[in-house]
Amino acid sequence: MAAVIYDLELEMLENSIYHKIKKCILKFGKLPEDFVAEEKTYKENELRFAPGALEGIFGHHMSDEVKECDFAQIIKDYLSMKPEEALQIFEQEQVKNYKVASIRQSLQNSIYEHREDYDAEKLAGLAVCFTEYGTKTETVKLGLSLLALFHVADKPGICEMIATLGYCEEFTDYVIMNSRNWAEDRQQELYFELAKKLKGWGKINAVEMMQADTEEKKKWLLCHGCKNDVMYAYLGYECAMKCDLYERLQKGNFSDEEFQGASDIMSGLLDEGPCEGMSALEHPIELTLLYLEECKKHNWDAEQVALLTDIATYFRGSKIENSPSIEPKVKEVLGLLDIHTYIVENIEKNTHECMRIAKMYDIDMSQHLIRLMKMDFAKYYNFCYYLFTNHQSVDEFLTLCDREIAYEQYPNKMGDDLGLGPVQGGIKLDLIVQHLDKHFGKGREMIKVCIQSPITRWRNMAAKAMFGWVRESGLSLKDIDAKLYAEVERVHAIECSEQTKGMWEKLL
Structure with missing residues (x-):
């Protein structure tokens, strides 16, 4: 037995x-990277953690x-x-x-x-x-x-x-x-x-x-403590306090490894969503200015440049006392780069960061974006917001849309779809059409496709665009475009969303 x-x-x-x-x-x-404690099967749409x-x-x-x-x-x-x-x-x-x-x-x-x-x-x-x-x-x-x-x-x-x-x-x-x-x-x-x-x-x-009761632990927390696969915000404040980041920055002369770790901590401090961050520090402005001064002594990659723009963005909207002193310092540090050359060399891979840098230096990005869109329209078309907002190269972009978008591939039926995930036709036209209310008469073919779409938001964006035209011109939709008016009339009769139906009625 x-x-x-x-x-x-x-x-x-x-x-x-x-x-x-x-x-x-x-x-x-340690455990291998691919270690799995338990092999699990999941149902369709089941949440995974x-x-x-x-x-x-x-x-x-x-x-x-x-x-x-x-x-x-x-x-x-x-x-x-x-x-x-x-x-x-x-x-x-x-x-x-x-x-x-x-x-x-x-x-x-x-x-x-x-x-x-x-x-x-x-x-x-x-x-x-x-x-x-x-x-x-x-x-x-x-x-x-x-x-x-x-x-x-x-x-x-x-x-x-x-x-x-x-x-x-x-x-x-x-x-x-x-x-x-x-x-x-x-x-x-x-x-x-x-x-x-x-x-x-x-x-x-x-x-x-x-x-952090030994120097070994403090240095490890500085160099490696914040880096994790979840979100740096969870450990930014924790590591800043435990490794004495402020006192270390006062002494300066970081090694490259220490500087990278400090950059990770700074990144975590800026994201205050889930945890305490920059605003909870005793000396947030002084710490940031010291960090920016340390930046001058090290080489940067695209991630580092992105962090600098994040710092400027954070303090631009911050209520921390003396926050306005940070952005000029960021511009001073970034000024060590050849900004125009950096943008040209990095815009393809780091578009968002380059856009933010360009905004800081008031650099026109329209032709850079048009070049990217001609190269890969599906990847870069969502940056059209810049062209519409700044009224730059809009006609050139819309001509490109007519060339790149296969309007005939989009469905023509009523529905209450949310439009989550990939869409039939590939390009999410609402991302473009939502800007057309301030550009009279432009993008009519796209608006027609959105009027006919089973995705409710697309129909709403089409109505928004046409409202803008009516408001700007003082004309009725029927006088602006009889064909679009007829399409609105047809869809109004079968509209399944009460809110959208009300929008159609105001256009008729």
């Missing part, structure tokens, strides 16, 4: 996620409100079984019904509040079994969530298992949760090791927990 149990445990371990991770760590020291993303979303963007958890009763039922039986039932019958990230806090709270109802030894055994033998990511997450209810710092085997799972970004957040009652030096050693090995949400979690 003992041999049978041993064989069962060995088979379970061989198939477990923990065992797969441990083998990779022993062999490579990067490893650790769901935990990151709940941790950074959801409230701390704790609700009663019905899953606690299921855990109670599991305690009447052998742990491996409970694991099998969970993975075969229940795993698809739960996302542990969304229930772990309420589950832990419920179990702790009613802890007298649970056999602690059996609960610990269940937690270890799910963590060690789970073949589904949700199983391991559930095991780690239960394991966090126990003090295991004096159990080296369990601590080793927990730490090993941290190398997989699916579980890093749960591993950090479990390590909070470990000795501080042991915690910090783990966080630093994980931060160096991970790239996604796991790295974000580890860096947030790191203490």
